[in-house]
Amino acid sequence: MKNFKPNIDWQDKVIKINDLYKSFDSNHVLRGISLDVHKGENIVVLGRSGTGKSVLIKIIVGLLSPDSGAVNVLGKEVPALSNPELRELRLKVGFCFQNGALYDSMTVGENLAFPLKRNTPGITRGKVKQMVETVLDAVGLSQTLHQMPSELSGGQRKRIGIARTLILRPDIMLYDEPTAGLDPITCTEINNLINEVQHRFNTTSIIITHDLTCAKVTGDNIVVMKEGRFIKRGPFDEVFESNDELIREFYDYNFIQ
Amino acid sequence: MDSSSGQPEKPVVSRGLDNFFLDLYSIFQFIKRFFKEALRPPLEVREFIRQCYMVGYKSLALITMTGFITGLVFTKQSRPSLSEFGATSWLPSLIAIAVVRALAPLVTSLICAGKVGSSIGAELASMKVTEQIDAMEVSAINPFKYLVVTRVMATTVCIPILVCYTGLVAMLGSFLDIYMNEHTSFTTFFQNAFKNITFLDFGTTTMKGIIYGFTIGIVGCYQGWRASQGTQGVGKAANVSVVVSMFLIFLEEVVIVQVANSFR
Numbered sequence: 001m002k003n004f005k006p007n008i009d010w011q012d013k014v015i016k017i018n019d020l021y022k023s024f025d026s027n028h029v030l031r032g033i034s035l036d037v038h039k040g041e042n043i044v045v046l047g048r049s050g051t052g053k054s055v056l057i058k059i060i061v062g063l064l065s066p067d068s069g070a071v072n073v074l075g076k077e078v079p080a081l082s083n084p085e086l087r088e089l090r091l092k093v094g095f096c097f098q099n100g101a102l103y104d105s106m107t108v109g110e111n112l113a114f115p116l117k118r119n120t121p122g123i124t125r126g127k128v129k130q131m132v133e134t135v136l137d138a139v140g141l142s143q144t145l146h147q148m149p150s151e152l153s154g155g156q157r158k159r160i161g162i163a164r165t166l167i168l169r170p171d172i173m174l175y176d177e178p179t180a181g182l183d184p185i186t187c188t189e190i191n192n193l194i195n196e197v198q199h200r201f202n203t204t205s206i207i208i209t210h211d212l213t214c215a216k217v218t219g220d221n222i223v224v225m226k227e228g229r230f231i232k233r234g235p236f237d238e239v240f241e242s243n244d245e246l247i248r249e250f251y252d253y254n255f256i257q
Numbered sequence: 258m259d260s261s262s263g264q265p266e267k268p269v270v271s272r273g274l275d276n277f278f279l280d281l282y283s284i285f286q287f288i289k290r291f292f293k294e295a296l297r298p299p300l301e302v303r304e305f306i307r308q309c310y311m312v313g314y315k316s317l318a319l320i321t322m323t324g325f326i327t328g329l330v331f332t333k334q335s336r337p338s339l340s341e342f343g344a345t346s347w348l349p350s351l352i353a354i355a356v357v358r359a360l361a362p363l364v365t366s367l368i369c370a371g372k373v374g375s376s377i378g379a380e381l382a383s384m385k386v387t388e389q390i391d392a393m394e395v396s397a398i399n400p401f402k403y404l405v406v407t408r409v410m411a412t413t414v415c416i417p418i419l420v421c422y423t424g425l426v427a428m429l430g431s432f433l434d435i436y437m438n439e440h441t442s443f444t445t446f447f448q449n450a451f452k453n454i455t456f457l458d459f460g461t462t463t464m465k466g467i468i469y470g471f472t473i474g475i476v477g478c479y480q481g482w483r484a485s486q487g488t489q490g491v492g493k494a495a496n497v498s499v500v501v502s503m504f505l506i507f508l509e510e511v512v513i514v515q516v517a518n519s520f521r
Contacts, residue, residue: 061395087397094395101392104383115396161392168396 004199006220012039014172014204015060020069022055029055031228033069037172042198042205044215046250047225053208054098056225057174060206061095062086074171091119094165094203098177100157102149108160109145112136116167135163138200139193155186162193166201173197173205179214191217212250224250287479291409294402301407308411312373316419319368324423327364328430331355336438345439346449352431353450357458361424363510366469369416370502374477377408378498381481382491390482405478412474417466424462461517468513469506476502 015037022030029052037043045053058064059071062078071078076089102111112132117123136142139159149157158178165173178194179187191214197203198218207218215222215236222239224232226246232239240251268275332352339345381404384390393400432446441449477498484490 063391063394083399087399090395090397095392097388097392099387101388103389103392104387115398118396118398164392164396 004195006042006198007040007202008220009039013037014039014074015206016070016072017056017060018070018072020056020059020071021067022052022059022064023067029228030059030066033228033230035223035230037204037206039204040198040202042194042207042218042220044207044209044219044222045225046210046212046215046222048210048246051225052228053225054176057095057176057206057208061090061093061174063095091168092170093172093174094168094170096158096161096165096173096175096178098180099154100149100161102152102157102160102164104149106149107145108136108141108147108149108152111149111160112164112167115164119168131167135167136160138166138196139163140189153186155182155189158182158190159193162197166197169201171204173203175205175207175209177208177210179209179211184213187211187213188217190214194218210250283483284479287482288475290401291405291475294399295406295410297402301403304403304407305410308407309415311376312369312408312411313415313419316369316372316415317422319372320365320419320423321426323364323368324361324426325430327360327423328352328356328427328432329434330430331360331427332431332434336434348435348439349431349441349446349450350453353428353454354458356424356427356431357454357462359510359514361427362420362462362465362469363506364427365420365423365466366416366473366506367503369412369419369470370473370506371499373412374473374498374502375495377412377474377477378480378484379491379495381405381408381478382484382494383481385481385484386487386490401482405482408478409471409474412470412477413467414470416470416473417463420462420466420469457517457520461513465510465513468509472505472509473502476505 013036015035017033017035020030020033021028033052033056035043045056047053055064059066060073060078062081065079073089074092076085078086078089081089102108103114106114109132112135113128116128116131132145133142136145139162141156141159141163144152144156144160149160152160162173162175162178173194175194178190182190194205194207194214195218198205205218207214209215219236221234222232222236223230224239224244224247231244232242232247240247242248332348335348335351336345339347339351381390384404390400390404393403428447428450431450432441432443435441435446436443480494480498480501484494486493
């Protein structure tokens with residue numbers, strides 16, 4: 001559980017999604033999704049694989065276009081944005097990929113410095129070095145500065161992925177399966193890191209997962225997704241009091257006490 | 258596909274032909290985007306120089322070896338036919354024409370299609386399937402400009418230079434063989450070799466280098482950019498890059514030779 005009180009502004013909706021539909025050929029992935037995310041809130045989207053969770057956050061960041069529906073992020077209608085406007089928005093929305101998506105040909109330090117240098121014209125080398133060291137310290141991996149991504153473990157890659165996102169100081173963090181494929185101890189470390197990021201950088205987050213521990217530890221609110229629709233929303237304990245078959249199934253498989 | 262009914266849409270002619278024209282359209286769109294992004298500042302100078310180093314400098318050893326051997330072997334193979342007519346003194350001129358007009362651009366571009374084209378295709382495909390390209394996109398970096406434009410420009414600039422270099426190395430290979438057999442001096446060899454080479458020959462060869470370089474870059478990038486299906490897609494992108502580049506290079510060779518000959 002969180003050892004701090006999240007600073008959530010319930011009046012300020014930073015992400016507003018209304019009646020969102022997305023299909024790939026005949027596969028209807030999202031079927032009328034609506035969701036509001038408040039400033040400072042950590043929302044966990046829970047659901048089985050293939051229910052459209054990752055598609056949802058890819059639409060939020062503009063990597064995919066919806067078939068219909070409205071997606072408003074920080075006051076901007078994402079599907080209507082031009083490429084330069086989209087790039088401007090992306091500076092404020094961090095996206096952490098499932099496997100880190102680190103650039104193989106660069107060291108950890110270069111991976112972190114790359115987006116910073118590209119998006120901050122005129123930044124000095126000293127400032128870049130300082131910011132790289134700060135975010136590496138924030139994810140607890142200062143010793144990996146000169147290592148290549150291939151030399152890192154799965155958990156380290158995810159942490160560096162988070163660090164690379166944090167270096168641009170985003171307002172919103174989107175985590176795609178942050179604990180998938182990790183051992184329980186590393187999962188705990190990642191969950192704590194997500195909470196620390198929320199606390200230290202005052203970010204709003206959407207966390208896509210099917211890991212109930214992650215949902216319980218990091219989520220201020222949980223939404224459960226089934227066949228492209230949200231079937232339940234609320235705080236963890238409230239959601240899992242439900243008698244819905246899918247929710248019960250999730251709960252039983254994850255052995256949450 | 259018809260998403261509303263869930264039924265596959267009926268092909269206009271046949272599925273194969275439909276896909277062929279769809280591919281053609283998407284290649285056209287890709288090339289159009291390349292020119293649009295290439296002409297829009299700023300140019301990714303550092304990445305462009307890095308790519309020139311990868312395409313040009315890293316290919317030098319292979320190009321030197323193949324160019325030298327090509328000149329040497331072509332001279333050895335041509336000598337018996339010419340000596341039948343007592344015309345071995347024509348060897349330098351014959352070799353120069355063959356090397357400048359056809360061998361240098363073809364050998365260089367085929368070697369580069371194999372070495373550079375496959376490497377570009379595999380690298381971009383691997384970045385695509387591991388979401389590194391998406392990671393660039395969400396970091397507010399234009400991956401097309403950073404990855405595609407720099408690579409295509411590097412191949413377009415470096416391959417004509419490599420073609421000239423191959424020509425020189427091939428002529429050195431040829432000179433070595435002629436010197437060993439006919440004891441022709443270096444100066445006489447090069448005077449004889451280049452007396453029949455015109456500006457049109459040099460111009461056409463440089464143009465070939467530019468066109469083949471662009472073809473290798475754009476095919477490699479296109480195949481890598483649209484890769485899917487995980488690691489299988491990476492292998493496929495590398496393989497298809499080489500096959501398509503080589504095929505297109507031969508097609509372009511036929512067209513360029515026809516056009517160049519109309520000016521002779």
